[in-house]
C-alpha cells in the first residue's frame with residue numbers, strides 16, 4: 001500500500017514509536033505517550049515548554065542532547081519535567097484536598113476497547129513508557145474496559161506481551177514492567193450499559209481511596225460506538241471532584257458534516273475542553289523531529305525554502321498487507337484513513353511558515 005504526494009525527502013512508515021499529540025479543540029495540549037525514545041521526546045517536548053516559560057535559550061540536538069546557556073541545566077530540566085507532570089495532574093480539584101486529608105490527586109485511565117489492536121499495540125506500551133519515565137503521577141490506576149471476558153491477570157498477560165524496553169535507559173525495565181502491570185486492572189462491560197459503567201465507577205473509587213480523582217477515558221473502539229460509551233462514561237463514571245477527559249481516536253467522521261455531527265453528539269455529554277482528538281502519527285519520533293530539524297538545526301533552517309528545494313514527496317509505505325483491514329478500508333477509504341489526517345499533518349509541518357514560537361497553538365495557527 002502506498003500513498004504518495006510529491007519529495008526529495010522521503011518519509012517511510014517504518015517506525016514503531018508510540019506517542020500521541022492531543023489536539024484539544026481550539027487549544028492544544030501536548031500529552032505525549034511515547035514508547036520508542038523518551039530521551040528524544042523529553043528534549044523536544046520539554047524544550048518548547050522551557051523556552052516559553054523561561055525565555056532562556058537552549059538548542060536541542062538531533063540526538064536529544066541539550067545545549068543551553070543555563071548555568072544550572074540540571075535544575076532547569078527538573079522544572080521542565082515537573083511541567084510535564086503537571087499536564088497530567090493539572091486543574092486542581094473542585095473539592096479541597098485538605099478536606100479528606102489526602103493531598104495528592106489520582107489519575108484513573110480507562111482504556112475503553114482494551115481487548116483491541118490499538119490498545120495492545122500502542123496504548124498500553126505508551127502508558128508503560130510514561131510510567132518508566134516517571135511521567136505518570138504517583139497515584140494512578142489503569143483500567144482496561146471491553147466486552148471480552150478477562151480477569152485482571154489475563155489482561156496483564158495480554159499487555160505484558162507488547163510492553164517493550166525499547167527505550168534508551170533500560171535499567172530495571174523488567175522490574176518497572178512488573179510494577180506497572182500491578183497497576184493495571186480490567187472490567188468487562190458493554191459500551192452502552194450505564195450499569196456496567198457504574199460498576200466500573202465503584203472499582204475506580206476503591207483505587208482512588210478518597211483522593212481527588214481525575215479520570216481519563218481513552219476511546220479505542222470503532223467510531224460508531226463512541227457516543228454510547230461517552231454517554232455512559234460521563235453519566236455513570238465521571239469524576240465528582242476532579243477532571244474527566246476523553247481521548248477520541250480518529251476517524252472523526254468521514255467528512256466535514258459527519259465530523260461536526262460527531263462533535264455535536266459528544267458535546268451533549270462533554271465540554272469541548274474535555275475532548276482530546278488524537279492523531280498518533282504526530283507523536284512519532286520522525287514527525288516530532290521534523291520541527292527540530294526545521295527550526296533548530298543550523299544547517300537545514302536557512303535552506304528550508306522554495307529557493308533551495310525543488311521537489312517534495314511524501315511516501316507512506318507499509319511492509320505488510322491489509323492484515324484484516326480490508327473491510328474497513330473498503331468501507332471507509334484508504335485516502336480518508338491515512339491521507340487527510342496523517343499525511344496532511346506532515347505536509348503542514350513540512351511546508352508551514354515559521355511559527356511565532358514552537359508552542360502548540362502557534363504551530364496550529366501556521367498549519368491552518
Ligand SMILES: NC(=O)C1=CN([C@@H]2O[C@H](COP(=O)(O)OP(=O)(O)OC[C@H]3O[C@@H](n4cnc5c(N)ncnc54)[C@H](OP(=O)(O)O)[C@@H]3O)[C@@H](O)[C@H]2O)C=CC1
Pocket residue numbers: 113114115116117118119146147148191219220221222223225249250251280
Ligand atoms: N489499530 C490501529 O493501529 C489504529 C486504530 N485507530 C482507531 O482506533 C480505534 C480502535 O482501533 P482497533 O483497536 O484497531 O479496533 P478493533 O476493531 O480492534 O476494536 C477495539 C475493540 O472494540 C470492540 N469492538 C470491535 N468491534 C465492535 C463492534 N462492532 N461493536 C462493539 N464493540 C466492538 C472489541 O472489543 P470487545 O469485543 O472485547 O468489546 C475490540 O477489541 C478505531 O476507531 C480505529 O479506527 C486509529 C489509528 C490506528
Ligand SMILES: O=C1O[C@H](COP(=O)(O)O)[C@@H](O)[C@H](O)[C@H]1O
Pocket residue numbers: 013015016318325337338
Ligand atoms: O491510523 C492508522 O495508522 C496506521 C499506521 O500507523 P503506524 O503507527 O502503525 O505506522 C495504519 O496502518 C492504519 O491503517 C491507520 O488506521
